[in-house]
Amino acid sequence: MIGRLSGTVLEKNPPQILLDVGGIGYEVDVPMSTFYHLPALGEPVVLHTHLAVREDGHFLYGFFSVEERAAFRQLIKVSGIGARTALAVLSGLSVNDLAQAVALQETARIVKVPGIGKKTAERLVLELKDKLGKALPHTGATLTATAPGAPADDRSDILNALMALGYNEKEALRATKDLPPDTGVSVGIREALKVLAKV
Structure with a gap:
């Protein structure tokens, strides 16, 4: 391993x-x-x-953190959740947000992730309810997403990343249309995911 x-x-x-x-x-x-x-x-x-x-x-x-890996390992144990979907969940929700959604049984937050339907979200909440909190190492670490700006031609990388996460081209274009021209890839993906989470 x-x-x-x-x-x-x-x-x-x-x-x-x-x-x-x-x-x-x-x-x-x-x-x-x-x-x-x-x-x-x-x-x-x-x-x-x-x-x-x-x-x-x-x-x-x-x-980046052992907490993310622990959450990933719990996610892929859920029936119907593959590695790609687990990555999408962790891309759309922080580990803390996921743990909170599971604890409060807030399936509405989880179905906003591409590839997660209502039934899958309900199964995920049910199967992780007593496991996720125990599996996460309590290091006190909190992740804050910060990234430097990048050239404007990174726009295609942002679109490709969103489509790799399961969004279609129309959704990706809508989420990125208001991004400033000098937005870097990392910041652009983060901001686009915020827009998509509100839909």
């Missing part, structure tokens, strides 16, 4: 990044909450990882 990677960021193609660890390039899928925290290309980063072994290959998922 690969539980942690410490290396240099070579590429960012949300939701996937390429991480150079000792000369080996690891393709790692990350939720947008982790993507916001990534340093610039060529800079070092440490990710807590989850390795999934399936018939069609080995897949690595990376997280």
Whole structure:
């Protein structure tokens, strides 16, 4: 099991990044909450990882915090929730928001995530009710999404990231139409997700 990677960021193609660890390039899928925290290309980063072994290959998922990874591992245990959907949940809701939604049985907050219907949200709340809080390490860490601005041509990367999360092109375009032209990828994705969460 690969539980942690410490290396240099070579590429960012949300939701996937390429991480150079000792000369080996690891393709790692990350939720947008982790993507916001990534340093610039060529800079070092440490990710807590989850390795999934399936018939069609080995897949690595990376997280900025152990809390995110713990939540991811609980999510993929829920019937009907795959890794891609779990990443989408963590991209649309912080770990604290997810835990709160589960504790208060607020399925309405969860169905706003692409790929999550009412029945899946109800099953998720039911199955995680007594598990999520216990599974999360209580480190006292709170994540705040901050990211520097980037060139205007990053707009296509923002759209691609939103569509990779399950939104269609029309929804992605609507969510990004009011973004300032100099909005960077990380900030743009975060702001677009806020707009989509209000719909």
